[in-house]
Amino acid sequence: MAFRSLSKSEKAYIQASLQAKSPLRGDGRAPHEFRTVVLETGAVALANGSARVNIGRAADESTGGTEVLAAAKLEVEDIGAGKDGVDGGRIACTVSCSPAAYPHLANAALDDLQHDYTAIVHDVLAHASLRPPGLGIVPGRKAWLLTLDLMVLSDAGGVYDALFVAARAALWDTRVPKTRAVEYRPGRGSRGEGDMDVDAETQSGLDTRQLTDVAADFELEDYWDEGPVLGGRDMWPVSITLNLFPGVHFLDATSQEEAATPLRLLLVYSFAAKSAPALQGMHLLGTGDIDLTRIKSLVKDGEKYALEMYTALNTKLKDEDIRRTNKAQQKFSASR
Amino acid sequence: RIDILNEGGFRSDGRRQYELRAMSFDSAPQAGADGSARVSHGLTEVLVSVFGPREARTRAQTLHDRAVLHVEASIAPFSTGDRRRRGRGDKRVQELAATLKATFEPVVQTALYPRAQIDVVVHVLQQDGGVLPAAVNATTLALANAGVPLADFVCAVAGGVHAAAPLLDLTALEEADLPHATLACMPRSGRLTLVSMETRLHVDRFEEIVRLAGEAGAVIHAEMRAAVRERTKGLLDAMGAGLRPARAAVDDDAVVEDE
Numbered sequence: 001m002a003f004r005s006l007s008k009s010e011k012a013y014i015q016a017s018l019q020a021k022s023p024l025r026g027d028g029r030a031p032h033e034f035r036t037v038v039l040e041t042g043a044v045a046l047a048n049g050s051a052r053v054n055i056g057r058a059a060d061e062s063t064g065g066t067e068v069l070a071a072a073k074l075e076v077e078d079i080g081a082g083k084d085g086v087d088g089g090r091i092a093c094t095v096s097c098s099p100a101a102y103p104h105l106a107n108a109a110l111d112d113l114q115h116d117y118t119a120i121v122h123d124v125l126a127h128a129s130l131r132p133p134g135l136g137i138v139p140g141r142k143a144w145l146l147t148l149d150l151m152v153l154s155d156a157g158g159v160y161d162a163l164f165v166a167a168r169a170a171l172w173d174t175r176v177p178k179t180r181a182v183e184y185r186p187g188r189g190s191r192g193e194g195d196m197d198v199d200a201e202t203q204s205g206l207d208t209r210q211l212t213d214v215a216a217d218f219e220l221e222d223y224w225d226e227g228p229v230l231g232g233r234d235m236w237p238v239s240i241t242l243n244l245f246p247g248v249h250f251l252d253a254t255s256q257e258e259a260a261t262p263l264r265l266l267l268v269y270s271f272a273a274k275s276a277p278a279l280q281g282m283h284l285l286g287t288g289d290i291d292l293t294r295i296k297s298l299v300k301d302g303e304k305y306a307l308e309m310y311t312a313l314n315t316k317l318k319d320e321d322i323r324r325t326n327k328a329q330q331k332f333s334a335s336r
Numbered sequence: 337r338i339d340i341l342n343e344g345g346f347r348s349d350g351r352r353q354y355e356l357r358a359m360s361f362d363s364a365p366q367a368g369a370d371g372s373a374r375v376s377h378g379l380t381e382v383l384v385s386v387f388g389p390r391e392a393r394t395r396a397q398t399l400h401d402r403a404v405l406h407v408e409a410s411i412a413p414f415s416t417g418d419r420r421r422r423g424r425g426d427k428r429v430q431e432l433a434a435t436l437k438a439t440f441e442p443v444v445q446t447a448l449y450p451r452a453q454i455d456v457v458v459h460v461l462q463q464d465g466g467v468l469p470a471a472v473n474a475t476t477l478a479l480a481n482a483g484v485p486l487a488d489f490v491c492a493v494a495g496g497v498h499a500a501a502p503l504l505d506l507t508a509l510e511e512a513d514l515p516h517a518t519l520a521c522m523p524r525s526g527r528l529t530l531v532s533m534e535t536r537l538h539v540d541r542f543e544e545i546v547r548l549a550g551e552a553g554a555v556i557h558a559e560m561r562a563a564v565r566e567r568t569k570g571l572l573d574a575m576g577a578g579l580r581p582a583r584a585a586v587d588d589d590a591v592v593e594d595e
Contacts, residue, residue, distance in 0.1 A: 044414055044461070044462070046415070046416070046462060050414070063364075063365035063367050067367060069461075071412075071414035073413075073414055073419040075418075094413070094421065096413075098385075098457060099455070099457045100366065100385040100387070100457040101368070103387050106393070107424060111424075147419055149412065149414050149419075151412060153366070153367075153459075154367035
């Protein structure tokens, strides 16, 4: 449940307990501690890659927490003047918010919120620096468009973190079908046939059709094979939201804590294997102001937290890969 | 070429003529909702969350003598094989929401909650034909889980005709080729609350389809009752678990004696 309005005393209570010498939070967590993250890849059977993330689900119930469903689908698009395609492929992201997640918002406000989330996620993930290899099909003519659809099913605080974790998991899970470029060359020149005298076809000057020499197309090598995993698995970013009070910051706010925090700093980091950590996005959200020296120290701290999140997420994603391959193997051997 | 119904009496996915797809009814609670249900008919999956009865968001939209039923539908862009994004204002989406509202208006006992609002949020997560029947079944289950009083369960199924042979519970492939109708009935009274058809069906075949849909509705009704009973049993167990320690504490009272 998203608490958009808290009373002044509630806000003061949350702020005072976090600024105390030994900070206290409502659920007993430390300021830099995350809630339980539940992650499952392959949640959507029809998509090329998908994931479902739930942050903050209570252990004994199967309810609560921020839940995001992400699905990546691949489409073919043409490259050329007037067409949207880009040589080497491109990524587009959309975020949609379920009315069930924000029951107090009217449709117009929900659309605005969707647009805000979409803008932030798309600007980070569609950037040229994060373009993965292997999204091209026929150079200069056809390429893949990877559309990542994220659905916010419930919101209990920390939506941005959940969105980026789900996006990373879905992109990790994406498989690109293998294609083979096919060329068609029309027959040309004289056909020397012994028996019959066939006149060679003459090109009429009135013929205005553009006969291209090579019709470039592609075919799927194997219709049933999902294909190899999308490259660049290590570079998909993770985000960290630092909730700021004067003098103190904390991670993974519940919706009440979010309503009590005037300022949040969203940092998106990418830890590609062979290069230094890169800051892919930075947003200051909310009302309130902050000075530059504090931002510098927060960016350093954010990188530390993001690296921990990244390592933990990688372990889980590798576990998921193993679980699904093993499951498939067991199913196959059980049916034989 | 794929046969809709071959000589052996099997359909394209291996089912028989009157066989329904494998259905699952999952009442796992969804965050924040008063009641929710996830129903799958074969590969079609629909998730419904119900909020309410609760105070209406805008006073002007309330009715003085009963509750307002407000249905919102959304179809996920990744629900079909080809990605297709449908916004909230899309005609098909609004038609789905309006059909569900019309189906449940006479069923939900709205007269018990004047000036209240009951919100039903429908998510179509996967589509393989039979989206409307799945949405109706999921809404029934979600309303039951939310504790909203209903006159009866509403069980829906789609029926079609292929070369004078009626078929039940059509997949997307069959829906594209065959004339079909979606019917929702209340099993105890046998009354229909939804009859929806967008193709042309011969009037002689229609009677047969209605009869078959009633029988299929009874089968689905049994399954849905089992699902609701299971959920209620889980809740009762959870409630009973809180009472047990109280009895044990009585024996453990320490007796303080003056020494």
